Amino acid sequence: MDANYGQTHKVRRGIAGFFMNFVLLAFSISCIFPLVWMLYSSFKEKRAFNADVMGLPTKPTLINYTRILSNSDYHLGQSMWNSVRTTAISIILIVAFSFIVGYILSRVKFKLNRVLYIMFLMGMLIPIHSLLVPIYIVFQRCGISNQWFTLLLPYVSFGLPMGIFLVEGYVKTIPISLEEAAAIDGSSFSYTLWHIIFPICQPILVTVAIIQVFSCWNEFSFALVLIKDVALQTVPLALTQFKGQFASDYPKQMAAMLLTMAPIVVLYFAFSKQIIKGMVAGAVKG
Amino acid sequence: MLNSIKPKGRTVFLYLVIPVAAFIFTVFIPLITSLVYSFFDWKGGPNKSFIGLDNYAQLFKDSTFWLAFSHNIYLVIACIIGQIGIAFVLVLMINSRLVKLKTMHRTFGFFPSTIAAVCIGLIWNMIYHNKYGLINSFLEAIGRKDLCQVWLNNTKLVMLLVTIPLIWQYIGYYMVILLSAISSISTEVLESAEIDGATGFQKAIYITLPLIKNTVLVCVTLCIAGNMKAFDNIYVMTAGGPGNASMVMAMYGYQVSFGQSNMGYGSCISVAIFVLSLIVIGGSQFLINYITREKEA
Numbered sequence: 001m002d003a004n005y006g007q008t009h010k011v012r013r014g015i016a017g018f019f020m021n022f023v024l025l026a027f028s029i030s031c032i033f034p035l036v037w038m039l040y041s042s043f044k045e046k047r048a049f050n051a052d053v054m055g056l057p058t059k060p061t062l063i064n065y066t067r068i069l070s071n072s073d074y075h076l077g078q079s080m081w082n083s084v085r086t087t088a089i090s091i092i093l094i095v096a097f098s099f100i101v102g103y104i105l106s107r108v109k110f111k112l113n114r115v116l117y118i119m120f121l122m123g124m125l126i127p128i129h130s131l132l133v134p135i136y137i138v139f140q141r142c143g144i145s146n147q148w149f150t151l152l153l154p155y156v157s158f159g160l161p162m163g164i165f166l167v168e169g170y171v172k173t174i175p176i177s178l179e180e181a182a183a184i185d186g187s188s189f190s191y192t193l194w195h196i197i198f199p200i201c202q203p204i205l206v207t208v209a210i211i212q213v214f215s216c217w218n219e220f221s222f223a224l225v226l227i228k229d230v231a232l233q234t235v236p237l238a239l240t241q242f243k244g245q246f247a248s249d250y251p252k253q254m255a256a257m258l259l260t261m262a263p264i265v266v267l268y269f270a271f272s273k274q275i276i277k278g279m280v281a282g283a284v285k286g
Numbered sequence: 287m288l289n290s291i292k293p294k295g296r297t298v299f300l301y302l303v304i305p306v307a308a309f310i311f312t313v314f315i316p317l318i319t320s321l322v323y324s325f326f327d328w329k330g331g332p333n334k335s336f337i338g339l340d341n342y343a344q345l346f347k348d349s350t351f352w353l354a355f356s357h358n359i360y361l362v363i364a365c366i367i368g369q370i371g372i373a374f375v376l377v378l379m380i381n382s383r384l385v386k387l388k389t390m391h392r393t394f395g396f397f398p399s400t401i402a403a404v405c406i407g408l409i410w411n412m413i414y415h416n417k418y419g420l421i422n423s424f425l426e427a428i429g430r431k432d433l434c435q436v437w438l439n440n441t442k443l444v445m446l447l448v449t450i451p452l453i454w455q456y457i458g459y460y461m462v463i464l465l466s467a468i469s470s471i472s473t474e475v476l477e478s479a480e481i482d483g484a485t486g487f488q489k490a491i492y493i494t495l496p497l498i499k500n501t502v503l504v505c506v507t508l509c510i511a512g513n514m515k516a517f518d519n520i521y522v523m524t525a526g527g528p529g530n531a532s533m534v535m536a537m538y539g540y541q542v543s544f545g546q547s548n549m550g551y552g553s554c555i556s557v558a559i560f561v562l563s564l565i566v567i568g569g570s571q572f573l574i575n576y577i578t579r580e581k582e583a
Binding site: 013016017020021023024025027028029030031032034035037038049050053054097100101104108109110116119120123125126127128129130131132133134135136137138153154156157158160189190214217218220221224225235236239240243248250253254257260261264268269272275276279280283284 | 293294298305312313314319376384385386391394397398401403411412415420457467515540544549557559563564
C-alpha cells in the first residue's frame with residue numbers, strides 16, 4: 001500500500017516537474033528567440049529570406065551589414081555615435097547630480113530642504129508623456145531644440161528623481177559619526193563629500209547608472225519630438241526611419257536593429273546578474 | 287557637534303543650483319506652458335487667440351480622445367493580468383525544486399525588458415507581417431492559409447495584437463521582481479505548510495501571496511504608470527490605426543500637435559493626459575489601500 005502510494009506520488013511529481021520545466025523553457029525560448037531569429041536571418045539575402053522566413057541561411061552573406069554601413073544616407077554610424085554620446089553624458093550628469101542632491105537632501109538642514117524633496121518626489125509621479133508637446137514648445141521658444149545637447153536636459157531631469165531617492169535612502173544608512181570624525185580632522189564639506197561619502201555610495205551609484213543606461217539608450221518619444229535633424233538623431237529614431245526605407249527588406253532591417261542593439265545586448269549578457277539586481281532594486285525602492 | 291559639518295549656505299547653493307534649475311526648466315516650466323496654451327487657439331504659427339475654456343469643451347466631446355483613454359485603461363488592465371499574473375505563475379514554478387536552469391530562465395526572461403520599445407515593436411511587426419510574417423507563414427505551413435490576414439489592419443483584433451508584445455516584453459521583468467521578494471520568505475513557513483498538507487495552489491494563495499503583498503502592489507503601480515504612457519510601441523506598430531482602433535492618449539496628443547500642428551488643442555490634451563494619469567494612478571493607490579485595509583480589519 002505504502003509503496004504503491006510512493007509510486008503514484010513519484011509519477012505525479014514527475015509529470016508536474018516535466019510540465020513546469022516545459023512551460024518555463026517555452027517562455028525563456030520565446031524571450032530569446034526573436035534575437036536568434038534576427039541574428040541568423042540578417043545573414044540571408046532578401047530573396048532567400050522571403051522564400052523561407054524561418055530557415056537557416058544556406059549561403060550566409062554579410063551583404064546587409066556592408067550595405068548599411070557603407071551607405072551614408074542611412075546615418076547609422078552617426079546615430080550610434082549620437083546615442084553613445086547622449087547616453088554617456090546623461091549618465092555622468094545623472095550620477096553626479098543624484099549623488100550631490102541626494103546627499104544634501106538627506107544630511108543638510110536648510111530652509112528649502114522639504115520643498116526640494118517634495119519637488120523631486122513630484123517629478124517621479126508626473127506622467128512625463130504629458131510633457132511631450134509642451135517641452136517641444138518651450139525648447140523651440142528658447143532655441144535649444146535640435147542641438148546635440150538638446151536631449152541631455154530631459155534625460156537628466158527625468159532620471160534625477162529616482163537617482164536622488166536611491167542615494168538619499170542609501171546615505172541614511174551611513175553613520176553620521178563618519179562625517180563628524182572627518183570634520184574634526186579638518187575635512188571641508190566638499191572634501192568629505194567627494195573623498196569619503198562618494199566611495200561609500202558607489203554601489204548605489206552603479207545601480208543608478210545601470211537603470212539609466214537602458215532608459216537613455218532606448219528612449220524614443222522625446223527624441224522624436226525634439227530632434228528633427230537626421231545628423232542628430234539617436235538610434236531608436238534612426239530605426240523608425242529604416243522601417244520606411246526598408247519596408248520590404250527584412251534582413252536589412254534586422255541587421256540594422258542588431259547593430260543598434262549590440263551594445264545593450266553585450267552589456268546585458270556580460271553583467272546580467274548585476275543588471276537584474278540593480279534594476280529590481282531601482283524598481284522596488286524607487 | 288552637527289554644526290561642525292554644516293556647510294556654508296553658499297556651498298549648498300552652488301551644488302544645488304544646476305540640477306534644480308535644469309529640473310524646473312524641463313519639468314515644471316513645460317507643465318505651466320501647456321496649461322497656459324490650453325486656453326489658446328494656436329495652430330503653431332505666430333497668431334494665437336485666447337479662447338478660454340473652448341479647448342476643454344471640445345475635449346469633453348472629442349470621442350477620439352475618450353476612445354484613446356479607454357484604450358489606455360484596456361492596456362493597464364490587460365497588462366496587470368497578463369504581466370503580473372503570468373509572472374506570478376512562472377515564479378511559483380521557478381521556485382519549485384523540480385525545475386532546472388533557474389538562472390537561465392531569469393536571464394533570458396528579463397532580456398526583452400532591456401530592449402527599446404521601438405525594437406520590440408519592429409520585431410513584432412515582422413511577426414505580424416502579412417507576407418513574410420511568422421504567424422502567416424506558420425499558418426501556411428500547417429495548411430490554414432484561409433486564416434492568414436493583414437493582422438494589424440484588423441480593427442477588432444488590433445488592440446489585442448499591440449498588447450501582446452507589451453505583455454510579453456515585461457513578464458520577465460515582473461517575474462524577477464517577484465522572485466526577489468519570494469526569496470526573502472523563509473522556507474520554514476512553506477515547509478510547515480507542506481507538512482500540514484497544503485497543496486501547491488493553497489501555498490501560493492494563502493502563504494506566498496500575502497507575504498509578498500507589498501511587492502505585488504509595487505508591481506501593479508509600475509504597471510499602471512507604465513501603460514498610461516504607452517506610446518513607442520503603438521507609434522511603431524500602428525500609429526494609432528487603422529482609423530483610431532489602437533489610438534492611445536500620448537499618440538493622439540502627438541498626432542494633434544504635430545500631425546495637425548494644432549498646438550493649442552495639443553496642449554489641452556497634454557493637460558488632460560496629466561490630470562487623467564494622476565487620477566488613475568492616485569485612484570488605484572487609494573483603491574488598493576482601501577481593499578487591503580478591509581482585509582486586515
